[in-house]
Amino acid sequence: MTHTRRTARLAAQVAGAATRDQIRFATAVSEIARNALQYGGGGVAEFAFDRPKERTRLMARVQDKGPGIAAVETMLRARHQAHTGLGLGLSGSQKLVDYFDLKTGSGGTLVTLGLHVAGSRDTDELAKSAAAALIDAAQGSPIEELAEQNRALRDSLAEQQFLLREIHHRTKNNLAIIQSLALMQARQAKSEETQEALGILTNRIQAFANAHNFLHQAEDVTQVDLRQHLDSLTERLSSAFGSKGFTIACRAEAFPVGFEMATEIALVVNELVTNAAKHGGENGHVKIDAYEDGGNICLRVSDDGPGLENPEAVLRNSRSLGWRIVEGCVRKVNGSLDVEGAKGLSVLLTIPNDR
Incomplete structure (x- = not known):
């Protein structure tokens, strides 16, 4: 799961995504990968760039060979919390990404997640740059990578705190006017x-x-x-x-x-x-x-x-x-x-x- 999270974050970084977008995409992908490992007996995560309708997306596809997911629609609507935590992983990940698709059956489950990225770079060029970044990262220390992820997460949380504080300030002022x-x-x-x-x-x-x-x-x-x-x-x-x-x-x-x-x-x-x-x-x-x-x-x-x-x-x-x-x-x-x-x-x- 650590490798999957790192791949998702680096690919989003190469594509020019903001830190908070890197974090939310990596978090969603790693949560689906955790589900595949814990409940689907393992699986495969694949990453790609595509451009449907002139908009570039970073895509992640996570597939397992488990027995499928029962009551999946209820889980995705967040109306059911499984004791295993599976429902939280699905509904939470769906809210973090820009595109989410799930297909499940007796042969396994395929979850596709997407992140919109800015710019008009060629998708093949983005894929090569992401692969090169992953090769460089593989030569580094796992501890340094973890520290970098923690720094990025702290920066993202600090930004979210600032935005929430600003929202409360503006709401308070608007209510005062009314x-x-x-x-x-x-x-x-x-x-x-x-x-x-x-x-x-x-x-x-x-x-x-x-x-x-x-x-x-x-x-x-x-x-x-x-x-x-x-x-x-x-x-x-x-x-x-x-x-x-x-x-x-x-x-x-x-x-x-x-x-x-x-x-x-x-x-x-x-x-x-x-x-x-x-x-x-x-x-x-x-x-x-x-x-x-x-x-x-x-x-x-x-x-x-x-x-x-x-x-x-x-x-x-x-x-x-x-x-x-x-x-x-x-x-x-x-x-x-x-x-x-x-x-x-x-x-x-x-x-x-x-x-």
């Missing part, structure tokens, strides 16, 4: 109902923007510290509702969560706090608790308002947009809800911690 426009519209609105609706909208926008803001600043652009995230959101919600004597207290443990989970949790908190401010009176109080319990992340939002009799049924039958948003967020993170309404409203969100 939020400002909504606030301006709220100030000009004559109807209190319109002002209230626009105020709720700006808080929802902020729940999204908050996570983007933290990821833009964070060293790891894929995870958010939940305590910082909820503390910041609580501060903004307190500013929005605090003028009425309404108070919010937040106690959250510090641990990282993924971006999607961070945004869904923020939306749930925003909707529940907004509901408490709306129905709990001017001097109401809300408590937000977030903590880890075994293999779960737990979020409890409770208020001291009038509460509800049979709250689960009442809320389930409610036409409230806020509660529909809460239920939608819970479904996205595969969580569950427990609601109590005897002494104010208390909502417990429990989410499996998959990190």
